[in-house]
Amino acid sequence: MTDTRTLISPADAKPPYFVGVDLGGSSVKTGILDDLGQTLLYHSFPTEIERGPDDAARRMAGAVAELIGKLGLRPSEVKSLGLGSPGTMDLRAGVLLDPVNLPGWQNFPLRDRLRQYCGMPVTFANDAGAAAFGEFWAGSGKQFQSLAMFTLGTGIGCGIIINGVSVDGSHSTGAECGHTLIDFHPDGRLCSCGQTGHLEAYASATALVKRTIEALESGMKTSLNARIDRGAKLTPLILAEEAEAGDTLSLELIVDTAKYLAVGIVNVMHTVDPDGVLLGGAMTFGGKNSTLGQRFLATIQEEVRRRAFPILAAETTIDYASLGSDAGYIGAAGLARAEHARLSARG
């Protein structure tokens, strides 16, 4: 499935332009953005992992060339391309190492191959870091100098921006806050990564479902049983529906998720002390537009206030991200723009 959208016209845009590419396991999102972070033209297409990384790089370059052509931009007006990708990766070398979500794409020099095929400088980034930079540049984090962003889904991704620079880390594993310990005890919950006690093992969608199954097995009374009897598969969405319909257990399990998340958020606050912490991803229970989403955020904020240093409890913003699944390609373009500015300043 492909999707193409025109957002603002070149007449309303501020040159120069930057390309953002967000590579995921199921789709590739591409966009042409102006200097203010506005998207002129957006196009997504299936990743088709089985065709391999070289083929994907060619298709990315083709899609980008088509977007630039459609907009009638001169090549010199499009300065560079940013690529956000799932890990593991070596950011400095521009190489995919062993990306769990891209089976068969091991040890591929994606950055340089893409540079070769699209003929412009390529900035290589972690997908969670790109999403954080997207919110920083053009989303809920626009007013911040520094932020941490948590992407809540099957796992917990994180990106940290300090004074406008993404914390990539010395070994391309900066901002892996989903894998910080919130319980050092040997009986801490088992994480997808094989370690115990990690934030992700308590607060991801996977963890929420696991805690729900445990509650059901312990025989707790809940309307979830009727849903399962009617064939529903346990997901955060089903829990959200039952919580909204008044099921106490479902609500408790979601509230517990918020409290666990708050612990991870306090830890990042006490480590890098950002202006704000943003929450995005699939597991945000409808976000600001839903009563449950508001309750989820309020519970996180309350627990953070209870646990953080008083000055941080009073002054650090905890909010939802605003760009949804567009954050990744927008942030990738933003990182390309920041790198372009750094290199230009050097002369």
Next chain:
Amino acid sequence: MTDTRTLISPADAKPPYFVGVDLGGSSVKTGILDDLGQTLLYHSFPTEIERGPDDAARRMAGAVAELIGKLGLRPSEVKSLGLGSPGTMDLRAGVLLDPVNLPGWQNFPLRDRLRQYCGMPVTFANDAGAAAFGEFWAGSGKQFQSLAMFTLGTGIGCGIIINGVSVDGSHSTGAECGHTLIDFHPDGRLCSCGQTGHLEAYASATALVKRTIEALESGMKTSLNARIDRGAKLTPLILAEEAEAGDTLSLELIVDTAKYLAVGIVNVMHTVDPDGVLLGGAMTFGGKNSTLGQRFLATIQEEVRRRAFPILAAETTIDYASLGSDAGYIGAAGLARAEHARLSARG
């Protein structure tokens, strides 16, 4: 008690020069350093808190002028002064807010007052951040681009340097890793700050003594009892002596401290992914020159390897800091030098 030392002569030094001041609850350490982080002349004097912050600022300026005079340096050769101070503080405003270790010094504009009295630009820093920068510039962290440094003592201080920049935080509380949670449960140990489950509540000297008292109360067999009967006060040093003399309990309590610390270290590694993590402060059990100090470090390294991402377990250096109690004034001078370079680059 004052202490004055001449370290290298101006003939062997590389200009320009920078002043480092490390303000503590009991003493003020001052030094004149060259562009390579070498100390030309060092002088320390008692803080005498009761004389108040304005008097202290005057005495600091006086001591600095005397050092510069003794060295025969021209004022234009000494570019700026860095001041490391205990918090709480507002780094951007240059103001002490409510420093626990400097009673009566609340809400004092220390940076600007010192600038006024010593007539040169002043860079204001957190003491733990200054110590981390000292190791980064001139100590065990010289080869790193980024590092985290833990200062182990009554509490646990931390400084983080990323790509040469200290993580001060948006509210002057960056790198408060002693107050990150390693146990979210309500029965987590009580920290000096009033919260529960913090690293400091498990791994500081205070926590070690507390855990020792609990072990003694539970009736465990140990040679510590004999020491206490002979009038010894429980301290990490007493535990170290008994551990070295073969007392199993004392050694276990120290090893447990190392394991708790490793959890906090893994958390900072999974959050900012530095090149290295350094350990300094009073509670390092003799450091590299002692068998117990080597055992302490080895236990931390082993536990970090067990808990960290494989690539970080393999590649992140965990080591002792090398500058001892000089790290603070050296780092303060280094931060002044870095700020001077930034301002000069701007023109």
